[in-house]
Amino acid sequence: MNTRARASILLTLSLAFAGLSASAVPANAEAPAPPGQGAESAGATPVPTVQGPLAATAESYPFGAASHQEVSQDLSKLGYDEEEYLVSGTSNVYSWPTAGPAQIRTSDAPYTTRVLVRKPAEGQKFSGNVVVEMLNPSNLFDLNIGWAMAHEQIVANGDAWVGITAKPIAVEALKNFDSARYEALSFANPLPLTDPRNCATVAADSSRTTENGLIWDIYSQVGAWLKSNDPANPLRYGSPTTRVEHAYGFGYSQTGGFLVNYINGVHPLVVESDGEPVYDAYMVAVAGGAFAGAYPMNQCETAPPANDVRRQFKDVGVPIMRIMSQSDYLRGIGSRRADSDAPGDRYRHYEMAGAGHATPDELTFSASSEDIIAAGRSVPPASCNEGPRSRFPSSIFFNSALQNLDLWVREGIAPPRAEPILVRDGAPVLDEFGNVQGGLRSPFLDAPTSTWYGTATGASFCFIAGYERPLGQDVLDGLYGNHGDYVAAVKSSVRALEDQAFLTDYDARRLLTEAAQSTTP
Numbered sequence: 001m002n003t004r005a006r007a008s009i010l011l012t013l014s015l016a017f018a019g020l021s022a023s024a025v026p027a028n029a030e031a032p033a034p035p036g037q038g039a040e041s042a043g044a045t046p047v048p049t050v051q052g053p054l055a056a057t058a059e060s061y062p063f064g065a066a067s068h069q070e071v072s073q074d075l076s077k078l079g080y081d082e083e084e085y086l087v088s089g090t091s092n093v094y095s096w097p098t099a100g101p102a103q104i105r106t107s108d109a110p111y112t113t114r115v116l117v118r119k120p121a122e123g124q125k126f127s128g129n130v131v132v133e134m135l136n137p138s139n140l141f142d143l144n145i146g147w148a149m150a151h152e153q154i155v156a157n158g159d160a161w162v163g164i165t166a167k168p169i170a171v172e173a174l175k176n177f178d179s180a181r182y183e184a185l186s187f188a189n190p191l192p193l194t195d196p197r198n199c200a201t202v203a204a205d206s207s208r209t210t211e212n213g214l215i216w217d218i219y220s221q222v223g224a225w226l227k228s229n230d231p232a233n234p235l236r237y238g239s240p241t242t243r244v245e246h247a248y249g250f251g252y253s254q255t256g257g258f259l260v261n262y263i264n265g266v267h268p269l270v271v272e273s274d275g276e277p278v279y280d281a282y283m284v285a286v287a288g289g290a291f292a293g294a295y296p297m298n299q300c301e302t303a304p305p306a307n308d309v310r311r312q313f314k315d316v317g318v319p320i321m322r323i324m325s326q327s328d329y330l331r332g333i334g335s336r337r338a339d340s341d342a343p344g345d346r347y348r349h350y351e352m353a354g355a356g357h358a359t360p361d362e363l364t365f366s367a368s369s370e371d372i373i374a375a376g377r378s379v380p381p382a383s384c385n386e387g388p389r390s391r392f393p394s395s396i397f398f399n400s401a402l403q404n405l406d407l408w409v410r411e412g413i414a415p416p417r418a419e420p421i422l423v424r425d426g427a428p429v430l431d432e433f434g435n436v437q438g439g440l441r442s443p444f445l446d447a448p449t450s451t452w453y454g455t456a457t458g459a460s461f462c463f464i465a466g467y468e469r470p471l472g473q474d475v476l477d478g479l480y481g482n483h484g485d486y487v488a489a490v491k492s493s494v495r496a497l498e499d500q501a502f503l504t505d506y507d508a509r510r511l512l513t514e515a516a517q518s519t520t521p
Contacts, residue, residue, distance in 0.1 A: 048087045111214045141170055451471065
C-alpha cells in the first residue's frame with residue numbers, strides 16, 4: 001500500500017472516529033559550462049550547471065552503481081532507472097561561531113561533484129517525492145546508506161533517490177576508481193596555501209588544498225535543481241516542468257551530523273533568501289548529541305561542543321525525524337527532546353531497540369569489494385570478533401519512518417510516538433534476556449530468540465556494528481511450547497506494531513512469513 005492510499009484510509013478512519021461523515025552523454029564529453037550559466041530556481045538558490053547523464057559501459061560506470069554493488073541489484077526489475085550526473089556551481093564557505101544561522105567566511109568557491117539518481121522508469125509511476133542523501137564518506141568512499149535502509153519504501157511508493165558525493169576524501173576515491181570519468185570533480189579550497197585563513201592543521205581525512213565546507217550550498221543547489229524546470233532535471237520526465245512535489249533530506253551517521261549543521265546553520269539562510277526551504281522534511285539517522293551530532297562548518301573550525309544548542313532542533317519549520325540505534329543512543333542521549341506536533345516545530349525522536357549502527361546492508365547496497373579496492377580504499381569488515389555484523393533489520397524502521405514522514409508532510413497525519421530506550425543511572429535497563437527495554441519495538445525483542453548487542457570489538461567500525469547471541473534451547477523451550485506458540489507471539493507483536501504505523505504492511509507480511517518458515521523453538 002503506498003503512502004497516498006494509506007493516507008486516505010487513515011483520514012477516513014479519523015473522520016469516522018470524530019463522528020463526521022536526454023539522451024546519454026559520454027563520460028569524456030565536453031566539460032560543463034562555467035558556473036552561473038545554469039537555469040535559475042524560483043528563489044535565490046541558484047540551480048547548478050549539469051553534465052549528463054554520463055554513459056555507463058562495461059569499462060566505465062558509476063561507483064556504487066546498483067549493478068556493481070556488493071550484491072548486484074537489477075533496478076529494471078523494480079521498474080527503476082539509474083543515472084549519474086556531474087554538477088557544477090559556486091558555493092560559499094561558512095563559519096558558524098554561535099547559535100543561529102551560519103555566516104559567510106569565503107564566497108563563491110567553484111565546485112564540481114557527482115550525483116547518482118535512481119528514479120521510476122516511467123513518469124506516471126513517480127510519486128513526486130525525492131529523497132536526497134549526502135553520501136556517507138566515513139570509510140573514505142561513498143556509501144549509499146539511505147538507499148540501503150529505505151529502498152523498499154522508496155520503490156513501493158514510487159519515490160526517487162538521489163545521492164551526492166559530499167566530501168573531498170570521497171572525490172579522491174572516485175578519481176582513483178575512474179580518473180577519466182571523474183576528472184572534473186573538485187572541492188578545491190578557494191583560499192591559497194599562503195592565506196592565513198587556510199589553517200595549517202586539518203583533520204586526517206582532509207587536505208589544505210580542498211575544503212569540506214563546500215557541501216552546504218551544494219546540498220541546497222542540488223535540491224533546487226531537482227525542484228526546478230531546468231532542461232537537465234531528470235525528474236521532469238520530458239514535461240516542461242519538474243514533477244517533484246517534495247524533497248526530503250536524509251543523512252546517516254557522519255552525514256546525519258552534516259544535516260544537523262545544514263538544518264540549523266544553512267536551512268534558515270535558504271528560507272530567508274528563497275522565502276521557503278528547499279527541503280520539505282528531514283530524516284537525521286544515527287547522529288545526535290555527542291555521537292556525530294554536528295561537524296565543523298569548515299575544515300578550520302571545530303565542531304560545536306557536545307552539549308551545544310546547535311546540536312539540537314527547535315522551531316525548524318519543517319518536520320524532522322531523528323532515529324538513533326542501540327549502538328549510539330547513550331553517547332547521543334543529549335539529542336533527546338520532547339516530540340512535538342506544533343506547526344513550526346514538528347519533531348519525532350526514535351531509538352531503535354536492538355538495531356546496530358553499522359549494518360551489513362550498508363555494505364551490501366554500496367560499491368563492490370572489487371571496486372572499493374580499485375578506489376584505493378580498504379574493504380570494511382563484515383564480521384567482528386564476536387561474529388558477523390548484526391543482522392537486525394534496521395530497514396523495517398526506516399521504511400515505516402519514511403512512509404510516516406511523507407504522510408506528515410502531505411496529509412498532516414502525525415506519526416506515532418515511541419518511548420526512548422529505558423536508561424537508569426546512565427545504563428540501559430535490560431529484560432530477563434539481556435535486551436534493552438523501551439525504544440522502537442519489534443518482534444525480534446518482543447518475541448525474542450536472541451540477545452541483541454549494539455557494540456562489538458574488532459577492526460574499523462566494529463565498535464558500532466553490534467551482534468547477536470542466540471538464546472539457549474532450554475530458554476526457547478520455556479518461552480514457546482511449540483512452533484505455533486512462537487508464530488503466535490510474533491503475530492501479536494507484528495499486528496500491534498502495524499496498527500500503530502511502526503511497520504509497513506509489506507514488512508509485516510515478511511516478518512510473519514519468516515516466523516512461519518522458521519524452526520523456532
